[in-house]
Amino acid sequence: MKHFKHLTKPYIVWSFILIVIPLLLIALYAFTTGGNAVKILEFTLKNFIKFLEPTYISVFFKSVKLGLLTTGICLLMGYPLAYFISRFKDKTQDLLILGVTIPMWINLLLRTYAWLNLLADNGIINNLLAMLGISPISMMYTDFSVTLGMVCNFLPLMIIPIHTSLRKMDNSLIEAAYDLGANRIQAFRRIILKLSMPGVLNGIVMVFLMSISTFVIPKLLGGGQYLLIGNLIESQFISVGDWNFGSAISLLLAVIILISMRLMKKIDPQED
Amino acid sequence: MKKKKHIFSGLYIALCFIFFYLPIIITMIFSFNSSKSLTHFTGFSLKWYQELINNQEIVSAVYVSVTIAILATVISTVLGTVTAIGLSKSRKFLKEYLLNVNNIPILNPEIVTAIGLMILFSSIGIAKGYMTMLLAHICFCTPYVITSVYPKVRSLDPNLANAAMDLGATPVQALTKVILPLIRPGIFAGALLAFTMSFDDFVISYFVTGNGVKNISIIVYNMTKRTNPTINALSTIVIVVIILILLAVNIVPILKKSKERKFEG
Numbered sequence: 001m002k003h004f005k006h007l008t009k010p011y012i013v014w015s016f017i018l019i020v021i022p023l024l025l026i027a028l029y030a031f032t033t034g035g036n037a038v039k040i041l042e043f044t045l046k047n048f049i050k051f052l053e054p055t056y057i058s059v060f061f062k063s064v065k066l067g068l069l070t071t072g073i074c075l076l077m078g079y080p081l082a083y084f085i086s087r088f089k090d091k092t093q094d095l096l097i098l099g100v101t102i103p104m105w106i107n108l109l110l111r112t113y114a115w116l117n118l119l120a121d122n123g124i125i126n127n128l129l130a131m132l133g134i135s136p137i138s139m140m141y142t143d144f145s146v147t148l149g150m151v152c153n154f155l156p157l158m159i160i161p162i163h164t165s166l167r168k169m170d171n172s173l174i175e176a177a178y179d180l181g182a183n184r185i186q187a188f189r190r191i192i193l194k195l196s197m198p199g200v201l202n203g204i205v206m207v208f209l210m211s212i213s214t215f216v217i218p219k220l221l222g223g224g225q226y227l228l229i230g231n232l233i234e235s236q237f238i239s240v241g242d243w244n245f246g247s248a249i250s251l252l253l254a255v256i257i258l259i260s261m262r263l264m265k266k267i268d269p270q271e272d
Numbered sequence: 273m274k275k276k277k278h279i280f281s282g283l284y285i286a287l288c289f290i291f292f293y294l295p296i297i298i299t300m301i302f303s304f305n306s307s308k309s310l311t312h313f314t315g316f317s318l319k320w321y322q323e324l325i326n327n328q329e330i331v332s333a334v335y336v337s338v339t340i341a342i343l344a345t346v347i348s349t350v351l352g353t354v355t356a357i358g359l360s361k362s363r364k365f366l367k368e369y370l371l372n373v374n375n376i377p378i379l380n381p382e383i384v385t386a387i388g389l390m391i392l393f394s395s396i397g398i399a400k401g402y403m404t405m406l407l408a409h410i411c412f413c414t415p416y417v418i419t420s421v422y423p424k425v426r427s428l429d430p431n432l433a434n435a436a437m438d439l440g441a442t443p444v445q446a447l448t449k450v451i452l453p454l455i456r457p458g459i460f461a462g463a464l465l466a467f468t469m470s471f472d473d474f475v476i477s478y479f480v481t482g483n484g485v486k487n488i489s490i491i492v493y494n495m496t497k498r499t500n501p502t503i504n505a506l507s508t509i510v511i512v513v514i515i516l517i518l519l520a521v522n523i524v525p526i527l528k529k530s531k532e533r534k535f536e537g
Binding site: 009010012017018021026080085091096099100103106122156215243253254258 | 510
């Protein structure tokens with residue numbers, strides 16, 4: 001059996017070159033200046049200080065705000081859906097969950113693109129409104145369209161973990177709660193919600209992670225001027241060419257996400 | 273009372289599904305529209321599909337997406353499976369190190385992985401294009417293969433391979449005849465995940481590509497400045513293919529299960 005031990009060797013080398021080194025490079029760029037040729041290494045915090053400028057920090061706050069908003073809406077919409085699905089027979093549950101998962105396997109760009117047809121000023125929704133005699137509403141390129149796109153794309157990430165923990169739940173616990181005199185609200189709060197907490201936390205982290213780092217959805221549904229953290233990073237690398245600043249923002253983003261995951265793990269009651 | 277509750281939950285589920293599927297369905301319907309309008313259906317036509325086939329840029333993007341997805345799936349499935357088998361026999365320190373490193377691309381925002389690879393490729397000096405895209409895809413697909421194969425390897429009885437070798441099998445035979453067949457479901461799940469991850473990827477491809485090499489996602493991203501019915505046609509084909517693969521993979525086991533149950537009952 002010892003022979004198999006050596007099977008990890010290719011991946012040790014591979015993962016070092018393609019996973020560890022890129023991260024170190026991002027950190028290196030984030031703490032240095034000198035453009036793209038890192039010949040003269042000079043340690044600096046300039047890139048991080050630049051991020052505190054009002055133009056950039058407002059982008060950061062806007063991203064966090066939209067991320068929280070999206071996460072909140074996904075939780076409010078996703079929890080009831082996951083709960084209702086978990087009340088069905090096993091086979092129906094499998095099919096419904098498959099129905100929730102299928103959109104996730106379809107290219108995010110194509111799904112987001114599809115909303116353009118619906119939301120455009122002369123799009124389908126506005127045409128329907130016109131038929132009802134309501135004057136057209138401009139929905140594209142607003143916070144509304146961006147949030148809608150994010151909720152539609154990331155909602156399954158909330159539903160699936162919640163459904164998994166609801167499904168695992170022992171139904172006799174709820175019956176026991178009723179037998180002991182709990183009313184429906186108490187039973188929900190004390191038993192169902194508590195036991196589904198790991199799924200809820202998991203869903204929150206996943207949706208927040210995705211919505212704070214996306215740059216495709218704001219670009220497509222928010223227009224060229226709409227900036228979130230992801231768009232800021234993209235522009236630094238693709239158009240502006242300030243890789244040092246771009247790396248600093250990416251590093252911050254990665255750290256924020258690591259911290260929020262740690263926090264969620266700490267709250268998770270099952271971890272104890 | 274009970275029936276009323278059922279109607280309410282059914283209605284809610286239906287509304288959510290409309291929210292998920294309405295944009296997709298509308299895209300599909302309007303791909304068959306005879307005019308350029310995205311709001312008025314003026315008649316059935318295959319015009320946009322014709323235009324799709326004649327568009328050299330789109331055809332080559334489909335070629336890039338498909339070949340990269342196949343190559344990345346094969347390579348990452350082999351690399352991931354081999355690593356997962358090796359991991360179960362490694363020392364604790366190495367195991368923990370490798371599993372943690374392996375988690376980085378899964379947990380990190382895609383854009384961070386993307387720019388890390390972009391910086392890496394330009395500092396090594398590899399010309400950006402097909403090759404860098406392939407390397408990047410193998411890089412983010414392999415962790416998913418490992419995470420779906422490794423639990424299966426761990427649940428194996430460690431004595432099985434030893435028993436095979438005691439009975440005269442060479443280590444290679446023990447691997448191919450005993451271990452691989454037992455972890456096959458995990459390998460299939462990992463390969464399917466790798467294929468769709470690679471086929472659907474935009475963010476990482478967008479940053480590591482160059483020299484005009486584009487996959488489907490990049491083409492769509494570049495074309496969305498104007499609404500373009502050819503994209504609807506392309507979307508429809510991609511969506512139908514993905515849904516067919518998923519249904520085949522998911523429905524077959526469900527049918528099998530119910531058949532088995534029938535036999536048992």
